[in-house]
Amino acid sequence: MIHKVNICLILIALTIFSCKTKTENKAPISGNHLINESSAYLLQHAHNPVDWYPWSDAALEKAKKENKLMIISIGYSSCHWCHVMEKESFSDTAVSRFMNEHFVCIKVDREERPDIDNVYMSDCQKANPGACGWPLNAITNSEGKTVWVTTYLSKEEWLNALKSIQSNYDEDPNEVEKMTRNFYRGEEFFSDSKSGKSEFKDDILLKQIEIINTELDYVNGGKKTDIKFPLPSLLRACLEIGTRQNNPKLIQFVETTLSKISNGGMQDQLEGGFARYSTDPLWKVPHFEKMLYDNAQLISMYSFIYQKTKKPYYKKIIDKTLNFINKEMTSTEGGFYASFDADSEHEEGKYYVWTLDEIKNALQDQKELNLAISFYGFTKEGNWEHGKNVLAQAVDKNQFLKDNKITENEFDNQLASIQQKLLAAKSNRKKPNLDKKIICSWNAMMTRAYADAAMALSSEDYKSKALKSGEFILKNLLKDSTQLYRTINQEKTSALAFLDDYAFVIDAFIRLYELSFDEKWLNIANQLMHHVLENYSHSDNSLFYYNDSKSSNVGVRKIEIDDQVIPSSNSVICDNLHKLGLYFDEPDMINRSQNMLNIIFNDKIKNGPSFYTNWLRIYQEYSKPMYEVAIVGDKSNDKRNELAQYYIPHMILLGGNNEGTLELLKEKLQEGETYIYVCRNKVCKLPVQEVAKAIPLIQ
Numbered sequence: 001m002i003h004k005v006n007i008c009l010i011l012i013a014l015t016i017f018s019c020k021t022k023t024e025n026k027a028p029i030s031g032n033h034l035i036n037e038s039s040a041y042l043l044q045h046a047h048n049p050v051d052w053y054p055w056s057d058a059a060l061e062k063a064k065k066e067n068k069l070m071i072i073s074i075g076y077s078s079c080h081w082c083h084v085m086e087k088e089s090f091s092d093t094a095v096s097r098f099m100n101e102h103f104v105c106i107k108v109d110r111e112e113r114p115d116i117d118n119v120y121m122s123d124c125q126k127a128n129p130g131a132c133g134w135p136l137n138a139i140t141n142s143e144g145k146t147v148w149v150t151t152y153l154s155k156e157e158w159l160n161a162l163k164s165i166q167s168n169y170d171e172d173p174n175e176v177e178k179m180t181r182n183f184y185r186g187e188e189f190f191s192d193s194k195s196g197k198s199e200f201k202d203d204i205l206l207k208q209i210e211i212i213n214t215e216l217d218y219v220n221g222g223k224k225t226d227i228k229f230p231l232p233s234l235l236r237a238c239l240e241i242g243t244r245q246n247n248p249k250l251i252q253f254v255e256t257t258l259s260k261i262s263n264g265g266m267q268d269q270l271e272g273g274f275a276r277y278s279t280d281p282l283w284k285v286p287h288f289e290k291m292l293y294d295n296a297q298l299i300s301m302y303s304f305i306y307q308k309t310k311k312p313y314y315k316k317i318i319d320k321t322l323n324f325i326n327k328e329m330t331s332t333e334g335g336f337y338a339s340f341d342a343d344s345e346h347e348e349g350k351y352y353v354w355t356l357d358e359i360k361n362a363l364q365d366q367k368e369l370n371l372a373i374s375f376y377g378f379t380k381e382g383n384w385e386h387g388k389n390v391l392a393q394a395v396d397k398n399q400f401l402k403d404n405k406i407t408e409n410e411f412d413n414q415l416a417s418i419q420q421k422l423l424a425a426k427s428n429r430k431k432p433n434l435d436k437k438i439i440c441s442w443n444a445m446m447t448r449a450y451a452d453a454a455m456a457l458s459s460e461d462y463k464s465k466a467l468k469s470g471e472f473i474l475k476n477l478l479k480d481s482t483q484l485y486r487t488i489n490q491e492k493t494s495a496l497a498f499l500d501d502y503a504f505v506i507d508a509f510i511r512l513y514e515l516s517f518d519e520k521w522l523n524i525a526n527q528l529m530h531h532v533l534e535n536y537s538h539s540d541n542s543l544f545y546y547n548d549s550k551s552s553n554v555g556v557r558k559i560e561i562d563d564q565v566i567p568s569s570n571s572v573i574c575d576n577l578h579k580l581g582l583y584f585d586e587p588d589m590i591n592r593s594q595n596m597l598n599i600i601f602n603d604k605i606k607n608g609p610s611f612y613t614n615w616l617r618i619y620q621e622y623s624k625p626m627y628e629v630a631i632v633g634d635k636s637n638d639k640r641n642e643l644a645q646y647y648i649p650h651m652i653l654l655g656g657n658n659e660g661t662l663e664l665l666k667e668k669l670q671e672g673e674t675y676i677y678v679c680r681n682k683v684c685k686l687p688v689q690e691v692a693k694a695i696p697l698i699q
Contacts, residue, residue: 033059038489039109040077040435045086049096052107055116063104063142069169069176070142071099071162074108074117075135077435078289078339080348081152082135087346088155095159102166103139110134111338111439112487112494115547118558123183124149139165144555145180190541190559190599198594200622202245204601208609208616209241209250215610218249220282221257223610228278230261232297233567234610237617239304240649244624251308258305261298262317265392268352269376270423272324273340274298284392285384288349288432289342292329293566295321296336296445303449303456307647318453322462325446331438334465334472335488336446338439341432351429353388354422356380362425363418371411372418375400391422438488440477440497443469444504451511455644463515470512470521473505481524482531499546499560502532503572510579517636517656522583529580529589532573542595543570561604567614570596575618579652582628585663585682594622624650625680627698628664631655633674642691643676648698 033053034046045052053059055072063070073090075082089095099105110117117136123146124132131151138149139162148165169176212234215223222228235254242250261267264283266275274294275286299321306314329337344351359378363369377383377394384390401411450466453459477485477493484497484505509525512518535548538559545557546569560568574596581589600615609616629651631639636655643653659665668677668687675687678697688694 034107038437038492038494039112040433040437040489041075041079041082041109041111042107044077044083045090045107048086048090049093049100050090050105051096051100052105055106055108055113059104059106060142060144066104067173068102068104068142069147069165070140070144071103071105072108072116072120072138072140072144073106073135074110074120074137076109076111076339077433077437078291078341079134080287080289080342081133083341083343083346085135085152085158089153089158092155095155098159098162098166102162104142109437110136111435111437112489114500115498115554115558118546118560119554119556120146120149122558124151126183141177141180146183147176147179149183190538190543191603198591198598198622200594200597200619202623205241205616205619205623206245208605209245209247211609212238212613212616213250216253217281218253218256221253221260222278222281222283224281226281228281228283229565230257230266230274230277230294230298231565231613232294232301233563233565233617234613235301236304237613239301239308240617241620243308243647244620244650254301254305255309258298258301258314258317262302263393263397265390267317267321268324269391269393270419270426271328272320273328274321275342285390286349287342288352290340292325292336292338292439292442293445295325295329296442296449297566299325299449300445300452303452304647304649307456307645315457318457322450322453326465328434331436333476334468335438335476336443336469338435338437338442340434344430344432349384349388349390351426351432353384353390354378355382355387356389358425359389359422362421368414368418368421371404371414374404375415436489438476440473440484440486440501441504443473443477444501444508447473447508448504448511451508451515454515455641458641458645466512466515470509473508474524477505482527484528496548498548498569499532499536499544499573500566500569502528502536503569503576506532506576506580507572510576510583514640514653517640517654517660519656519660519662522580522662525576526580526584529573529576533592541599542592543599544573561600561615562611563614564611571600571612571614571618574615575621578618578621578626582626582652583654583662583664593618597622621650627651628679628682629653629694629698630665630668630677630679630684631674632659632665632668632677633657633670634672635674639674639676639691643694646695648695651698 031046032048032051034042037043037054042054108116120136120138121132123138124136127149133151135152139147141147153161217224235257238250239254260283265286266278266283273290276289276291276294277287279285279287299318302314302318306318331337342348356378359372360369363372372378375393375395376391378389382388401408447466447469450462450469454462454466476488479485484501485493486497486501487494506525506528509521512521532544536544538545543559546560547554547557561570562568563571574593577589577593581587581593597615597619600612605612627650632655634657636657640653640655654662654664659669664682675689676694677684677687678694685697
C-alpha cells in the first residue's frame with residue numbers, strides 16, 4: 001500500500017506553460033542504458049521507452065553538460081506500486097518522450113543502493129511527513145539536489161507535474177534552483193559524547209517503556225495503527241526488557257503479537273513465510289510481497305519466544321518458515337534471495353487468494369469443506385475484496401475445538417489434509433517473481449536466524465545451515481579479509497557494503513561463535529569491526545556514517561539511528577561493540593558503545609522512544625550488566641546446547657574443549673572435567689558442572 005503525495009501546492013505554484021519543441025532524445029532500440037545491469041528491478045525497466053540510466057558518473061555528467069534536470073526514480077523488484085507506475089507511465093510513449101526530451105532519467109534499486117534511497121527518502125519526509133514510500137521519484141538539479149519529490153502518481157498526475165516543473169525551469173532556472181534550498185542537507189547535530197563516565201539507570205529506561213506502552217495494542221498485537229508492520233526490534237526489546245524487569249504484561253504483548261501474525265494472512269498458511277505488512281489492524285489481509293529480512297527477524301523472534309515459553313506451536317512456525325526459506329529462497333551455493341513480488345499476472349495477491357468456488361473444487365470432502373469454511377471464514381463475497389478470500393484464521397482455535405467437539409489431534413490432521421489439497425489445487429498457478437539478488441545484510445540476518453533456531457531447538461540441521469550460510473558470506477561477499485560487498489546478482493557483485501552490512505554480518509558471526517565455539521567467527525567479526533572503526537567513524541562524535549570514508553558520488557554521508565522494521569545500523573553496531581569489547585577485553589569498544597547510547601538518550605529519545613527500541617534494549621544491557629558465561633571442557637558443546645534451552649538474553653557465551661585464546665577463558669580448563677563459569681565484569685562465581693546449577697547464578 002502506498003500513500004499518494006499531494007501535488008496540489010506545487011501545481012498551483014508552478015503555472016503550466018506549453019513546452020518548447022526540441023529534438024527527441026530516443027532510447028536505444030535494443031533497450032536503454034539498464035540493459036546490461038544485473039538488478040531485477042533495473043532490468044524490469046530496461047526495455048521502457050524511457051532512456052533510463054543507472055546511477056553513474058555518466059548520467060550525472062550528462063545532466064551537467066546538457067544543463068538538464070534529473071529524474072531519480074527509486075524502487076525495488078517486489079514493490080507493487082513500482083510495477084503499476086512502470087506499466088502506466090514509464091511504458092507510455094507520450095510520457096517517455098517528454099521525460100527523454102527534458103530530463104536525464106536515472107533508475108535506482110534501493111536494495112542495491114540504500115545510501116541513495118536514504119538521501120531522497122529523507123528529502124521526501126521533510127516535504128511530505130508520513131506520506132513517503134516507493135516508488136520514490138525525485139526531480140533534482142544536475143548536482144542531484146532535490147527540487148521536488150513524490151511517490152506513486154497516476155500517468156496524468158506525473159506528466160502534469162513534469163510539464164509544470166520543466167516549464168518553470170525553461171522560464172527561470174534560478175527560481176527552480178531556489179527550490180533546492182527547501183531540502184537543506186547539512187549534517188544533523190549530535191552532541192559530542194566521546195568522554196566522561198556513563199551511568200545507566202533503570203528508572204530512565206522504564207520511563208521510556210511507559211511511553212511505548214501507550215502505543216501498544218494488547219488485544220491484537222503490534223502498535224495501535226490501521227496498517228501494521230511486524231517490528232521485530234520492538235518485539236525483541238519488549239521480550240528482553242519484560243523478562244529482565246519482571247514485567248509479564250510486556251511478555252504477553254509479544255506472545256499476542258506473534259500469535260496474531262502467524263494465525264492471520266501475514267503468514268502464508270499453506271507454504272510458509274511471512275508477508276511484509278498487514279493492510280488492516282487485525283493482521284488479516286497482507287501486502288503480499290515476502291521479504292527475506294522480515295522472515296529472518298521473525299524466525300529469530302519465534303526462536304526466542306519458544307525458548308521463553310516452550311510452546312510447541314512456536315516450534316511449528318519456526319520449522320514451517322525455515323522450510324519455506326530452504327525450498328524457495330535459498331541458492332544452491334547457500335545464499336538467500338531477496339524477495340517475492342506481491343503480484344503475479346499483474347494482479348496483487350493472485351497467487352495466494354481464493355474464490356469460494358475454487359475452495360469447493362479443491363475440497364470434495366464435505367466435512368473438510370465445512371471445517372475450512374468455518375475456520376478460515378471463507379464466504380462467496382470474499383473475506384477480502386472482489387469475491388476473494390485470504391487464508392487467515394477467523395476464529396479462536398481452542399474455542400473452535402470446543403464448539404465442534406473435536407480433539408486437537410483430529411483437528412490438526414484434518415487441517416493438514418485441507419492444506420495439502422489446497423496446495424495441490426494451486427500448483428498450476430503462476431508464482432510471483434523471485435528477486436534472486438543476494439543482499440549482504442539480509443543474508444547475515446538469515447544466518448543469525450538459523451543460528452537462533454539451532455540454539456532454541458537443539459537442531460544440528462539448522463546449525464549446519466547457519467554455518468554454511470556464514471561460509472557463503474566469507475566466500476562470496478568478503479574481499480581482502482575486511483571489505484564486504486553489498487550484493488551479488490547473477491554472479492556479479494555490485495557496490496561495496498554499507499554500515500548495515502557490516503553491522504549485521506558482525507552480529508551474525510558473534511552468534512555463530514556462540515553456536516560453535518569456533519573462534520574463527522569471533523576473530524573475523526573483530527576484524528570487520530576494526531574496519532568499521534577506521535572507515536565509518538564520525539570525526540566529531542561516537543556515531544558512524546552509513547557510507548565509508550571513500551564513499552561514492554552521493555554527495556552526503558547520512559547517519560542512520562532510527563530503529564524501524566529493521567533496527568538501525570548504528571544501534572546494531574553499538575550492541576556489537578559492547579559484546580566484542582567483552583570478548584576481547586577492549587575497554588575502548590565498550591566506551592564507544594556507551595557514548596553512542598549517551599548521544600541517543602541525550603539528543604534523540606525525546607523524539608519518541610518507539611523510534612529507538614533497539615537502543616532501549618541495549619541500554620538495559622548496561623543498566624543491568626550482562627553475564628559472561630564460559631563453558632570449558634570436553635563436554636562444552638553438550639552443556640552449551642543444554643543451556644541454550646533457556647531464554648537468557650543477558651549473557652554472552654564462550655568456551656570450547658580447551659581454553660582457546662580469549663582472555664576470559666584463561667586458566668579455566670580442568671583436565672577431564674567440564675565446568676561452567678558464570679562471570680560478570682570478569683569476576684566469576686564458583687564454577688559448576690551442571691546447567692541446572694548455573695541457571696540460578698545467571699538469573
